[in-house]
Amino acid sequence: MIDVVLADDHPVVRAGLRAVVDGQPDMRVVHETGTAEDLLAWLDDGGRADVVLLDLRFGDAGPGGTRLGGAEATGTVVHRHATPVLVVTTYGTDADILAAVEAGATGYLLKDAPTEELARAIRSAAAGEVTLGADVQRRLLGRMRSPGEALSARELEVLRLVTAGRSNDAIARELFVSVATVKSHLAHINTKLGTQSRTEAAAVARERGML
Amino acid sequence: MIDVVLADDHPVVRAGLRAVVDGQPDMRVVHETGTAEDLLAWLDDGGRADVVLLDLRFGDAGPGGTRLGGAEATGTVVHRHATPVLVVTTYGTDADILAAVEAGATGYLLKDAPTEELARAIRSAAAGEVTLGADVQRRLLGRMRSPGEALSARELEVLRLVTAGRSNDAIARELFVSVATVKSHLAHINTKLGTQSRTEAAAVARERGML
DNA sequence: CCCACGCTCCACCTTTCGGACGATGCGCCG
DNA sequence: CGGCGCATCGTCCGAAAGGTGGAGCGTGGG
Numbered sequence: 001m002i003d004v005v006l007a008d009d010h011p012v013v014r015a016g017l018r019a020v021v022d023g024q025p026d027m028r029v030v031h032e033t034g035t036a037e038d039l040l041a042w043l044d045d046g047g048r049a050d051v052v053l054l055d056l057r058f059g060d061a062g063p064g065g066t067r068l069g070g071a072e073a074t075g076t077v078v079h080r081h082a083t084p085v086l087v088v089t090t091y092g093t094d095a096d097i098l099a100a101v102e103a104g105a106t107g108y109l110l111k112d113a114p115t116e117e118l119a120r121a122i123r124s125a126a127a128g129e130v131t132l133g134a135d136v137q138r139r140l141l142g143r144m145r146s147p148g149e150a151l152s153a154r155e156l157e158v159l160r161l162v163t164a165g166r167s168n169d170a171i172a173r174e175l176f177v178s179v180a181t182v183k184s185h186l187a188h189i190n191t192k193l194g195t196q197s198r199t200e201a202a203a204v205a206r207e208r209g210m211l
Numbered sequence: 212m213i214d215v216v217l218a219d220d221h222p223v224v225r226a227g228l229r230a231v232v233d234g235q236p237d238m239r240v241v242h243e244t245g246t247a248e249d250l251l252a253w254l255d256d257g258g259r260a261d262v263v264l265l266d267l268r269f270g271d272a273g274p275g276g277t278r279l280g281g282a283e284a285t286g287t288v289v290h291r292h293a294t295p296v297l298v299v300t301t302y303g304t305d306a307d308i309l310a311a312v313e314a315g316a317t318g319y320l321l322k323d324a325p326t327e328e329l330a331r332a333i334r335s336a337a338a339g340e341v342t343l344g345a346d347v348q349r350r351l352l353g354r355m356r357s358p359g360e361a362l363s364a365r366e367l368e369v370l371r372l373v374t375a376g377r378s379n380d381a382i383a384r385e386l387f388v389s390v391a392t393v394k395s396h397l398a399h400i401n402t403k404l405g406t407q408s409r410t411e412a413a414a415v416a417r418e419r420g421m422l
Numbered sequence: 423c424c425c426a427c428g429c430t431c432c433a434c435c436t437t438t439c440g441g442a443c444g445a446t447g448c449g450c451c452g
Numbered sequence: 453c454g455g456c457g458c459a460t461c462g463t464c465c466g467a468a469a470g471g472t473g474g475a476g477c478g479t480g481g482g
Contacts, residue, residue: 009323010227010301010322010323011227011231011323011324011325011326011329012224012227012228012231012299012322012323012324012326012329013223013224013227013322014227015226015227015228015230015231015326016221016222016223016224016225016226016227016228016229016230017223017226017227018227018230019226019227019229019230020222020223020226088223090221090301111221111223111224112220112221112222112223113222113223114222115222115223115226118222118223152457152458152459153458154458154459154460155458162410163410163414164411164414165406165407165408165410165411165412165413165414165415166410166411167407167408167438167439168438168439169438177459177460177461178460178461178462179461180460180461180462180463181459181460181461183439183440183441184459184460184461185459185460186439186440187440187441187442188458190440190441195376196378196440197376197378197439197440197468198410198439198440199373199376199377199378199409199410199413200376200377200378201376202376202410202413202414203374203375203376203413204376206417363428363429363430364429365429365430366429378468378469379468379469380467380468388430388431388432389431389432389433390432390468390469391431391432391433391434392430392431392432394432394469394470394471395430395431395432396429396430396431397469397470398470398471398472399429401470407470408438408469408470409469409470
């Protein structure tokens with residue numbers, strides 16, 4: 001019998017995952033929670049599970065400011081509690097997936113996956129095998145083809161402001177640097193992303209979820 | 212007994228909605244589908260329901276190109292079959308909500324709504340009452356405060372390409388017009404949106420879900 | 423009928439952006 | 453220590469974008 005924990009802040013989705021799990025003869029839900037903090041507290045409190053089903057978008061637009069994110073929660077669960085984490089989310093950007101995989105997620109599925117695939121993924125995760133949805137694998141391959149060097153912290157900051165629609169002058173004033181510096185960063189950003197202009201860089205940033 | 216139809220392309224979410232509905236003594240699921248076409252076919256075929264629970268994001272990133280959208284499906288169901296539609300979606304942008312309401316949706320909820328609120332909304336919808344989640348009401352009020360004139364079809368087309376990171380020259384070639392025309396459209400867009408530059412317009416467009 | 427209005431189209435001029443150099447100081451690592 | 457990457461600043465110049473003004477052209481109201 002596979003013991004499953006559900007961690008998703010959408011009650012409806014939790015109910016759906018529970019229905020899927022309960023529909024399988026070889027697994028059951030042993031805990032259900034809507035926040036990452038609660039999940040960790042339960043595990044710290046001696047809770048045992050074979051698999052944790054976790055929504056990567058934990059804490060998005062939380063009322064009390066930024067809470068614990070899904071990626072951090074994944075890392076903690078995997079490393080501190082040695083429990084496989086199967087990430088199940090709705091709209092996965094490249095960065096989301098990468099974050100989950102890097103954090104040690106055992107699998108990654110989109111919520112539009114059929115129930116059989118989900119059940120199979122849970123069994124694989126419980127067995128310690130890594131499974132990625134077909135969609136996810138395709139995305140990762142796409143990333144491999146165009147590696148795209150990592151941006152520095154400062155460059156990311158500039159890119160964020162560019163994405164928000166600020167001009168070079170506005171960015172310069174906001175970061176207390178000269179316009180020349182902003183342009184320099186932007187030039188590096190365009191080189192690294194393989195883009196030709198600020199707007200194209202912004203588009204790529206959004207697509208890859210680099211915000 | 213309230214007869215409910217579930218229309219959502221995410222199997223997990225469908226299962227969740229079914230669990231919520233089945234958990235209520237006064238309602239039941241009479242049909243379940245993953246595509247808008249199937250929903251309409253079922254209704255055309257004589258299917259009767261008191262409420263349709265519908266995901267607005269029907270047909271996003273469908274494999275076979277663009278399929279029937281959630282807003283269109285809403286309009287058809289409401290007008291042709293005189294059946295109340297309760298829209299339940301994950302991330303609602305202003306434009307999504309507006310589209311649903313304009314299409315005649317009886318209610319609009321986000322999927323992170325608690326189950327009791329969902330059950331209440333279903334009963335209200337079955338009774339013909341209009342209910343909008345608190346979150347949704349707040350968004351609509353926000354829109355009222357800053358009306359933002361509507362963009363023409365051509366302007367929207369240009370805005371879409373701008374958001375994709377294209378240059379004026381590229382847009383001009385793509386739309387078979389001169390660069391001057393593209394700039395003119397862009398100027399109007401900036402006036403209507405109250406923005407100062409193409410990137411800022413792109414940012415606003417994303418925020419308001421005008422894609 | 424005609425005029426106003428919105429959409430589409432375009433040209434001229436100014437500002438901004440992007441590319442291509444180069445240059446400095448700083449921290450890190452073999 | 454000597455590279456190496458990062459962040460910071462500068463100049464010059466061509467290209468792109470933005471501002472202003474205006475011209476056709478349908479649709480609908482007076």
